[in-house]
Amino acid sequence: xxxxxxxxxxxxxxxxxxxxxxxxxxxxxxxxxxxxxxxxxxxxxxxxxxxxxxxxxxxxxxxxxxxxxxxxxxxxxxxxxxxxxxxxxxxxxxxxxxxxxxxxxxxxxxxxxxxxxxxxxxxxxxxxxxxxxxxxxxxxxxxxxxxxxxxxxxxxxxxxxx
Amino acid sequence: xxxxxxxxxxxxxxxxxxxxxxxxxxxxxxxxxxxxxxxxxxxxxxxxxxxxxxxxxxxxxxxxxxxxxxxxxxxxxxxxxxxxxxxxxxxxxxxxxxxxxxxxxxxxxxxxxxxxxxxxxxxxxxxxxxxxxxxxxxxxxxxxxxxxxxxxxxxxxxxxxxxxxxxxxxxxxxxxxxxxxxxxxxxxxxxxxxxxxxxxxxxxxxxxxxxxxxxxxxxxxxxxxxxxxxxxxxxxxxxxxxxxxxxxxxxxxxxxxxxxxxxxxxxxxxxxxxxxxxxxxxxxxxxxxxxxxxxxxxxxxxxxxxxxxxxxxxxxxxxxxxxxxxxxxxxxxxxxxxxxxxxxxxxxxxxxxxxxxxxxxxxxxxxxxxxxxxxxxxxxxxxxxxxxxxxxxxxxxxxxxxxxxxxxxxxxxxxxxxxxxxxxxxxxxxxxxxxxxxxxxxxxxxxxxxxxxxxxxxxxxxxxxxxxxxxxxxxxxxxxxxxxxxxxxxxxxxxxxxxxxxxxxxxxxxxxxxxxxxxxxxxxxxxxxxxxxxxxxxxxxxxxxxxxxxxxxxxxxxxxxxxxxxxxxxxxxxxxxxxxxxxxxxxxxxxxxxxxxxxxxxxxxxxxxxxxxxxxxxxxxxxxxxxxxxxxxxxxxxxxxxxxxxxxxxxxxxxxxxxxxxx
Numbered sequence: 165x166x167x168x169x170x171x172x173x174x175x176x177x178x179x180x181x182x183x184x185x186x187x188x189x190x191x192x193x194x195x196x197x198x199x200x201x202x203x204x205x206x207x208x209x210x211x212x213x214x215x216x217x218x219x220x221x222x223x224x225x226x227x228x229x230x231x232x233x234x235x236x237x238x239x240x241x242x243x244x245x246x247x248x249x250x251x252x253x254x255x256x257x258x259x260x261x262x263x264x265x266x267x268x269x270x271x272x273x274x275x276x277x278x279x280x281x282x283x284x285x286x287x288x289x290x291x292x293x294x295x296x297x298x299x300x301x302x303x304x305x306x307x308x309x310x311x312x313x314x315x316x317x318x319x320x321x322x323x324x325x326x
Numbered sequence: 327x328x329x330x331x332x333x334x335x336x337x338x339x340x341x342x343x344x345x346x347x348x349x350x351x352x353x354x355x356x357x358x359x360x361x362x363x364x365x366x367x368x369x370x371x372x373x374x375x376x377x378x379x380x381x382x383x384x385x386x387x388x389x390x391x392x393x394x395x396x397x398x399x400x401x402x403x404x405x406x407x408x409x410x411x412x413x414x415x416x417x418x419x420x421x422x423x424x425x426x427x428x429x430x431x432x433x434x435x436x437x438x439x440x441x442x443x444x445x446x447x448x449x450x451x452x453x454x455x456x457x458x459x460x461x462x463x464x465x466x467x468x469x470x471x472x473x474x475x476x477x478x479x480x481x482x483x484x485x486x487x488x489x490x491x492x493x494x495x496x497x498x499x500x501x502x503x504x505x506x507x508x509x510x511x512x513x514x515x516x517x518x519x520x521x522x523x524x525x526x527x528x529x530x531x532x533x534x535x536x537x538x539x540x541x542x543x544x545x546x547x548x549x550x551x552x553x554x555x556x557x558x559x560x561x562x563x564x565x566x567x568x569x570x571x572x573x574x575x576x577x578x579x580x581x582x583x584x585x586x587x588x589x590x591x592x593x594x595x596x597x598x599x600x601x602x603x604x605x606x607x608x609x610x611x612x613x614x615x616x617x618x619x620x621x622x623x624x625x626x627x628x629x630x631x632x633x634x635x636x637x638x639x640x641x642x643x644x645x646x647x648x649x650x651x652x653x654x655x656x657x658x659x660x661x662x663x664x665x666x667x668x669x670x671x672x673x674x675x676x677x678x679x680x681x682x683x684x685x686x687x688x689x690x691x692x693x694x695x696x697x698x699x700x701x702x703x704x705x706x707x708x709x710x711x712x713x714x715x716x717x718x719x720x721x722x723x724x725x726x727x728x729x730x731x732x733x734x735x736x737x738x739x740x741x742x743x744x745x746x747x748x749x750x751x752x753x754x755x756x757x758x759x760x761x762x763x764x765x766x767x768x769x770x771x772x773x774x775x776x777x778x779x780x781x782x783x784x785x786x787x788x789x790x791x792x793x794x795x796x797x798x799x800x801x802x803x804x805x806x807x808x809x810x811x812x813x814x815x816x817x818x819x820x821x822x823x824x825x826x827x828x829x830x831x832x833x834x835x836x837x838x839x840x841x842x843x844x845x846x847x848x849x850x851x852x853x854x855x856x857x858x859x860x861x862x863x864x865x866x867x868x869x870x871x872x873x874x875x876x877x878x879x880x881x882x883x884x885x886x887x888x889x890x891x892x893x894x895x896x897x898x899x900x901x902x903x904x905x906x907x908x909x910x911x912x913x914x915x916x917x918x919x920x921x922x923x924x925x926x927x928x929x930x931x932x933x934x935x936x937x938x939x940x941x942x943x944x945x946x947x948x949x950x951x952x953x954x955x956x957x958x959x960x961x962x963x964x965x966x967x968x969x970x971x972x973x974x975x976x977x978x979x980x981x982x983x984x985x986x987x988x989x
Contacts, residue, residue: 169329172381176333179377183337183370187344190363228530232592238818239737241798246742253739 229261328393331381332472335422338374338429339462341367345455353448361448365436368455371462372429379426382419382471386412392478395419395471401484403876411494412485417619417634418471420502424615425461427499428506432458435510435535442527443514450517457509460641468634484877487904487911493553497546501573504542505611508576510535511583512608515601516649519656526594532604533587534965539607540584541961543577548834548954559912559927561847561942563950564838566715571694572614575687579607582683585676585733592738595673597660601653603680609646610687616642617694668740675733682726689718716842724776727835730828731757731784734791734821749787756786774843781832781839788825795822815963823964830957837950840922846943849929853936861943863924864888868896870928870937878902881931885939887917887924899939901928920948 233254240250348364351357382395386409391397399415400408414420432454439447465471514528514535550570551563564570583603589596616638653660666673693710700708735749760782761775769775792811795818799810815822850858852867859865868884880902887894897915904911914927922945930938 168327172327172329172333175330175377176337179334179374180337183341183367183374186366186370187341187363190359190366193359228591234818235592235738235821238795238798238821241802245737245745249737249740249742 226264229257233257327381327384328472328474331378334374334378335466338371339466341371342455342458342462346452346459349448349452365451368451369433372433375426375429391482392474394473394475397479397482399485401482404485408485408490411489414498415485415489418469421461421465421469422471424502424506427503428458431507431510446517446521446523449520450513453513453516484906487909491553491557493549497549497553500542500546504539504546505614507539508608508611512604515604516652519652529587529591536580536584537965540580544957547573552951556914561925566712568694569617571690572617575690576607576610576614578683578687579610582680583607586680589673589676593664595662595664597662605649612642612645670741672736672738675729675736679729682722686719686722727780731787735787752790753783753787757783771843774839777839781835784832819966820964823960826960827957830953833949833953837947840946841944844945848941851936851938860941862889878904883928883937885926899926899928901931918948923947
């Protein structure tokens with residue numbers, strides 16, 4: 165047998181052994197790297213929609229909202245929107261951000277003082293702007309357009325709105 | 327190293343198959359250990375495929391002609407730098423390249439997947455690994471690059487001469503990587519659906535991988551056009567060849583997808599539509615691979631033809647039916663969070679843009695499969711050529727360029743007529759002024775006038791956006807305009823990266839219009855010392871030198887270029903004949919400027935020293951090749967990770983009442 169063939173077989177065998185160890189390591193370790201049990205259910209709540217609990221202030225959901233606010237600001241500063249439309253959308257995003265932060269608090273994360281401030285501001289805003297077009301979701305309190313049938317955040321039926 | 331390569335390939339196949347089954351079983355049986363093991367198997371498959379790849383590369387470097395694939399695609403005379411090209415010169419190597427690319431990208435995508443996709447990740451892994459298993463099974467069983475010859479020949483057959491071009495280092499790998507990487511956004515979308523998610527969780531990762539696939543395909547298409555322009559010797563860059571179309575169609579669907587996914591990310595709309603688009607893009611990518619590997623339609627890419635067609639056709643059928651079946655099953659989950667507020671909105675513009683892209687893709691698909699259909703029903707193969715595509719796709723593409731100018735200037739949700747007029751008036755004036763100036767200068771080709779007007783419209787709109795944004799920053803922060811502009815781009819990378827990509831599309835438009843409507847061509851036979859005039863150039867043919875080289879005979883012809891009596895340049899065109907392939911290849915001599923290309927290619931070298939030349943003046947085509955790097959730069963800016971500053975807490979309630987800063 166040629167030396168090259170022997171080397172190939174040795175390296176190939178080593179690769180095969182490494183692969184078996186790699187695949188079996190999860191079982192040998194006795195515990196999964198996945199820290200939370202996997203859910204078989206396609207939904208986590210009664211609405212049939214998974215509810216995403218944020219994990220911190222680097223939370224992508226929050227980043228998305230602030231990103232959207234920045235875009236809104238930019239479009240407003242470029243004169244592409246009526247002030248009324250801007251205020252309406254800005255308000256909706258702000259309420260969404262506060263809701264995410266409150267979810268963080270409920271999950272044991274986040275800063276309680278900050279969330280409390282948001283709650284107070286939202287309540288004050290609701291008093292000052294009773295005619296705003298968004299309405300809080302009865303399930304998760306996210307700001308939802310009055311024209312929406314379902315909450316985009318948690319999927320709850322908005323027909324049950326107060 | 328052939329044995330090591332073969333062993334690695336089989337190990338990779340076993341790992342990919344295990345990963346597919348393990349991911350699904352682990353999810354169904356709620357076994358995190360099994361899911362993690364399956365994920366590890368995916369990383370292991372990538373490693374094994376890297377070993378197989380290195381084995382084949384070493385086989386080429388050492389010219390191990392015992393390996394049938396190495397003997398078929400290289401010889402002792404092949405310059406060593408073409409080892410990389412020889413690697414994917416045939417089906418076996420191409421399939422290995424596709425497999426290793428998919429394995430690496432899949433591993434990166436799963437490794438970097440966000441936490442919110444954790445529930446769906448086993449299904450995503452299963453889709454990715456199922457696709458990999460298919461490619462590895464075909465490679466191992468039907469097109470193994472490590473198969474050995476019964477004897478070792480003294481020399482190989484050599485690399486296809488048409489592949490010995492700089493563009494070949496990037497064009498085929500970019501296209502193959504672009505096509506196969508569409509699997510990744512598809513896998514995330516399908517994984518989310520299988521896990522019962524409502525549809526928005528996969529959007530960010532789907533957008534990023536969709537853009538990566540898009541830019542790979544775009545780069546591959548542009549490099550392929552450049553290769554055709556410089557080496558095929560016919561002076562054009564796009565032939566509407568079936569295999570070109572096969573890469574163009576998924577690119578169209580992906581372009582629609584990466585716009586449409588922004589609507590879902592921003593507004594929670596188009597959930598169903600985005601799943602449909604990524605499914606269509608994946609189906610078209612599989613169709614592209616079927617065309618490339620199956621060789622069912624005559625193509626200039628005949629080096630890819632093989633008997634693998636039927637198996638790719640089966641996989642194409644499965645790849646189309648299964649994702650759509652899952653989509654229909656999960657249809658009730660995909661209801662949009664919002665409805666379209668107004669037809670005067672960016673969402674509506676994106677929707678129309680999507681429909682136009684799909685219309686062009688459908689027209690191209692129809693033209694591509696028509697030879698097959700005509701053969702099937704009439705027993706006569708009718709090939710659809712360029713006039714069909716130009717007449718049908720041309721107006722649709724112009725409409726797309728128009729929308730490219732309008733879309734970014736309309737706000738999300740709804741625009742009022744006043745703001746729309748304010749936004750659109752300056753670019754519209756720019757476009758109309760361009761048309762007026764060009765018409766006054768004597769340009770009377772309507773299509774070209776419209777195209778130049780639209781190009782000016784889009785460019786004016788983008789420049790106006792940049793100016794307004796920079797002015798806004800300048801006023802609010804006091805930065806000078808240059809700093810304000812750079813900070814503006816950096817602070818809004820997806821948006822302004824997109825604008826740069828749009829500019830590159832304008833450049834491509836200029837190149838296509840210039841070369842399609844204003845190209846001048848002359849075919850002449852010149853004896854040494856004779857001259858010919860074209861446009862305002864005068865060319866003098868000085869003579870040819872014949873040089874026998876290892877595997878070819880090379881003819882170098884020298885031509886002087888004069889304009890207005892002044893010598894501009896002395897250039898050399900080359901034509902080589904490869905007896906073993908009974909094939910000639912040409913290297914066009916191109917004097918390229920932003921205004922026009924002077925393109926000279928020798929079509930035939932006569933025994934008496936005369937040479938048949940094809941000479942073209944191609945206006946504005948330079949912009950098309952410059953567009954490639956601009957497009958890549960724009961994409962990199964758009965994809966560069968952006969950390970949006972999120973305030974951890976407000977120091978006082980008053981801060982919340984203040985708007986977040988736009989910067």
